[in-house]
Amino acid sequence: MKIILLLGLLSSLLFSDSLDALLQEYKSTSDNSLQTVNEKIGHVVIYSQKEIRLMQYTKLNDILKELPLFNINTNQFGLTNYSLTGSKTTTSGFFRFFINDHEISSGYDQSTSLSWGDLPLDFVDHVEIYYGESSFSFGNETGIYFVRIYTKSALKENSSEINSWIASKGANSQSFTNSASFENGWSYLVFLNQEKIKKTTIYNNQKLNSNGTKHYVYMDLSDETNKINMGYTDVSKNNYTGLAFDATPDSGKSLSKDFFLNYTHYFLEDKSLKANLSVDVNDRSYDEVNTNLQGIAVVPLITFSQYGPPSGPKSYSEDLRFIKTNAYLSKSFDVEDNSFITALNVKNKTYDVQNRESNTNSDIGRFSTFDEETISSVLLQDSYKLKDDLILVANTKLDYYDRNAYLKDSSETLLRFGAIYTPTENWGFKSFYTQTAIAPSFYNVDYAYKSAPALKSQQYRFYTLESVYTQGDSKFGITYDHVSIDDFIYLSPVGFINIDHTITSEGILFDYEYSFTDRDKIHLNYYTSTLSETINNATKGGYIKYMGGYQKFDYFTSIIYRNGYNYESLNIPNSFDMSLGVTYHVTKDLSYSLKANNILDRSTQSLYFTNLGTHFFALDDNDRSITFSIRWVF
Amino acid sequence: MRVLIILITLLSFLSSENYTFLVQPYSKEVELEAKIIAEIATASLHGKIKLFIPHITVMEEKVYSKYFTLSPKCEAANFVFVNKNLENETLCDNANRLFFTNNYRKLLSDDKYFGALFWNKSRPNIVFIQKRLEKREIELPKTFDQFVENF
Numbered sequence: 001m002k003i004i005l006l007l008g009l010l011s012s013l014l015f016s017d018s019l020d021a022l023l024q025e026y027k028s029t030s031d032n033s034l035q036t037v038n039e040k041i042g043h044v045v046i047y048s049q050k051e052i053r054l055m056q057y058t059k060l061n062d063i064l065k066e067l068p069l070f071n072i073n074t075n076q077f078g079l080t081n082y083s084l085t086g087s088k089t090t091t092s093g094f095f096r097f098f099i100n101d102h103e104i105s106s107g108y109d110q111s112t113s114l115s116w117g118d119l120p121l122d123f124v125d126h127v128e129i130y131y132g133e134s135s136f137s138f139g140n141e142t143g144i145y146f147v148r149i150y151t152k153s154a155l156k157e158n159s160s161e162i163n164s165w166i167a168s169k170g171a172n173s174q175s176f177t178n179s180a181s182f183e184n185g186w187s188y189l190v191f192l193n194q195e196k197i198k199k200t201t202i203y204n205n206q207k208l209n210s211n212g213t214k215h216y217v218y219m220d221l222s223d224e225t226n227k228i229n230m231g232y233t234d235v236s237k238n239n240y241t242g243l244a245f246d247a248t249p250d251s252g253k254s255l256s257k258d259f260f261l262n263y264t265h266y267f268l269e270d271k272s273l274k275a276n277l278s279v280d281v282n283d284r285s286y287d288e289v290n291t292n293l294q295g296i297a298v299v300p301l302i303t304f305s306q307y308g309p310p311s312g313p314k315s316y317s318e319d320l321r322f323i324k325t326n327a328y329l330s331k332s333f334d335v336e337d338n339s340f341i342t343a344l345n346v347k348n349k350t351y352d353v354q355n356r357e358s359n360t361n362s363d364i365g366r367f368s369t370f371d372e373e374t375i376s377s378v379l380l381q382d383s384y385k386l387k388d389d390l391i392l393v394a395n396t397k398l399d400y401y402d403r404n405a406y407l408k409d410s411s412e413t414l415l416r417f418g419a420i421y422t423p424t425e426n427w428g429f430k431s432f433y434t435q436t437a438i439a440p441s442f443y444n445v446d447y448a449y450k451s452a453p454a455l456k457s458q459q460y461r462f463y464t465l466e467s468v469y470t471q472g473d474s475k476f477g478i479t480y481d482h483v484s485i486d487d488f489i490y491l492s493p494v495g496f497i498n499i500d501h502t503i504t505s506e507g508i509l510f511d512y513e514y515s516f517t518d519r520d521k522i523h524l525n526y527y528t529s530t531l532s533e534t535i536n537n538a539t540k541g542g543y544i545k546y547m548g549g550y551q552k553f554d555y556f557t558s559i560i561y562r563n564g565y566n567y568e569s570l571n572i573p574n575s576f577d578m579s580l581g582v583t584y585h586v587t588k589d590l591s592y593s594l595k596a597n598n599i600l601d602r603s604t605q606s607l608y609f610t611n612l613g614t615h616f617f618a619l620d621d622n623d624r625s626i627t628f629s630i631r632w633v634f
Numbered sequence: 635m636r637v638l639i640i641l642i643t644l645l646s647f648l649s650s651e652n653y654t655f656l657v658q659p660y661s662k663e664v665e666l667e668a669k670i671i672a673e674i675a676t677a678s679l680h681g682k683i684k685l686f687i688p689h690i691t692v693m694e695e696k697v698y699s700k701y702f703t704l705s706p707k708c709e710a711a712n713f714v715f716v717n718k719n720l721e722n723e724t725l726c727d728n729a730n731r732l733f734f735t736n737n738y739r740k741l742l743s744d745d746k747y748f749g750a751l752f753w754n755k756s757r758p759n760i761v762f763i764q765k766r767l768e769k770r771e772i773e774l775p776k777t778f779d780q781f782v783e784n785f
Contacts, residue, residue, distance in 0.1 A: 183737060430655060
């Protein structure tokens with residue numbers, strides 16, 4: 001009898017334990033954020049909810065700055081900007097960012113950094129970063145790297161949350177998130193944030209700063225077949241080195257306001273027919289005063305004189321408005337071992353100069369007559385399961401660019417072939433060949449070299465090979481990539497030009513991670529790359545990061561490396577950006593965190609120039625600082 | 635059945651989390667949901683469980699069939715798990731079957747349901763309503779007490 005009782009007790013204990021344990025495992029599985037990954041669209045790195053928490057990533061740039069084959073810099077306006085390895089670009093068109101289904105780059109220069117680069121992660125569930133061409137799957141703008149930001153699910157949150165941080169230099173941020181789900185299947189999530197930006201540097205005995213404020217509003221309203229997303233952000237800040245010939249303007253400010261509305265609807269029982277409509281409005285204002293002899297280097301307004309140095313206006317201001325509207329329709333279907341996705345996409349972009357003036361001309365108006373573009377695209381993807389362990393993927397996309405003004409209408413054919421081979425549970429191979437084109441933006445055309453204003457699309461061809469081996473709790477990966485670019489659009493001191501030769505870049509990266517437990521992990525990454533051009537940014541890099549937890553504490557440490565290089569007369573040293581942090585969970589719903597950033601004060605540096613590129617200098621990208629943050633869920 | 639669930643759960647703890655590429659549709663969350671529902675169903679009912687999920691997806695069908703005998707019709711089932719929004723609710727309704735939902739508000743407003751598995755503050759929760767358990771003469775193991783609420 002006793003034995004039976006004991007067995008009964010044991011089984012009931014196991015029973016309840018298993019239900020509790022199952023709930024715990026259900027949560028930790030959800031925190032691993034693997035539910036949206038799509039291996040067919042490129043080589044992917046996932047930043048899960050668990051990793052975002054443990055590593056104390058508070059902004060999108062905290063994640064992006066450790067990405068391999070990628071450099072993150074501060075540009076002349078004090079904004080973070082992304083460049084491919086070895087090169088530094090002022091604005092970059094080859095990175096595409098999506099908040100859920102919505103692509104968020106600027107209608108002007110295709111860059112994301114002004115409004116969205118420093119996106120707070122308080123309302124983000126996870127981030128997937130793909131090395132691949134996004135427009136094959138989402139019918140949007142073309143690019144090489146793409147970052148998918150998934151917001152938290154209202155169904156899983158069902159709560160309110162306050163997040164706040166303050167850094168030792170005075171920067172601070174406050175966020176509020178609220179979400180709820182209803183009986184009828186609808187749910188909503190609202191996110192509000194404001195942030196104070198503090199960044200100052202000394203150059204030439206003058207203080208440069210990009211201090212300012214940011215606001216973000218995001219709303220999601222969804223049920224099983226509808227998703228309505230709305231985003232708004234404004235950023236108002238000082239302009240750092242600005243456009244001044246001497247890189248030290250007397251004063252200057254930029255203000256950018258972005259708004260988007262995105263609606264997705266799924267038709268049919270299996271949700272295989274998807275329609276998406278969106279509109280983006282971006283207002284941006286810029287003003288600068290520089291009263292020294294040469295003034296401000298606004299490329300189209302520079303006067304070249306035989307007798308003296310080139311000069312520009314002493315004061316300059318502009319108010320611009322960009323509107324993007326997009327319609328997308330896709331259908332997925334299976335025929336035997338083939339899975340097809342086919343889609344149509346139409347996008348219209350307009351550019352309106354509301355005001356542009358200088359001290360000598362109160363009505364400059366447009367720099368070029370190019371102010372409208374409509375892109376019509378059709379795309380098809382087939383993934384064919386040749387064998388259980390071998391999937392072949394093929395994509396094609398036709399883009400037709402209908403432009404006003406002197407830029408010719410053009411069409412581009414984009415192609416991709418690839419294979420995913422998983423011969424055993426431990427081995428995986430993936431390879432893609434991609435051919436894509438990045439069209440010139442309004443910004444490129446505005447600032448084009450006056451003698452050759454008809455810029456052509458940049459042609460990218462790249463192939464990649466990735467191999468992954470797992471054994472127990474270890475995972476080891478190697479990825480090789482080869483990129484060649486024709487007609488690269490480059491910002492020369494006299495404006496944008498198409499480079500007349502093929503640029504090539506090659507890279508190899510090694511990645512190793514080992515999980516000690518479900519909570520403790522070490523991750524190592526190293527890459528090296530070559531570029532056929534003069535190098536003006538890091539070409540090698542890597543990181544070591546360790547994250548873990550014990551009882552009510554979570555902790556991490558990481559060191560991000562970028563190699564040094566020489567450019568002109570400058571010697572840029574190696575960078576070792578080391579941070580460490582700890583989180584104390586007072587309860588399940590309340591936690592405090594402390595984080596030390598750039599402890600060794602060996603930040604990456606970015607290059608700047610004065611006098612149309614006759615003199616170069618470098619400034620640190622990040623300060624050494626301590627951040628204290630709090631998270632409260634209720 | 636219970637032993638089987640425990641064994642599968644223990645085995646899944648032992649096996650490594652690592653994967654090379656996630657080529658197949660990711661089913662682990664559905665898998666865990668299915669295990670939890672299986673625990674609840676076996677604790678609530680005696681005898682063989684015939685589960686009905688309205689508008690069941692292909693993946694759910696594949697996963698849930700590992701733990702349950704699935705019934706294509708509500709009438710033939712003795713356990714109904716409603717995890718989607720049903721526009722014109724046409725579920726069969728009588729004393730011969732138990733109804734469980736994934737929507738807490740639905741649980742509060744509709745006394746057809748005896749419990750719910752839902753998310754709150756990014757954590758999964760289970761709630762059973764005491765009165766409805768009594769009405770249906772369901773005796774849950776003592777260890778389920780933490781999930782039972784008296785409204």
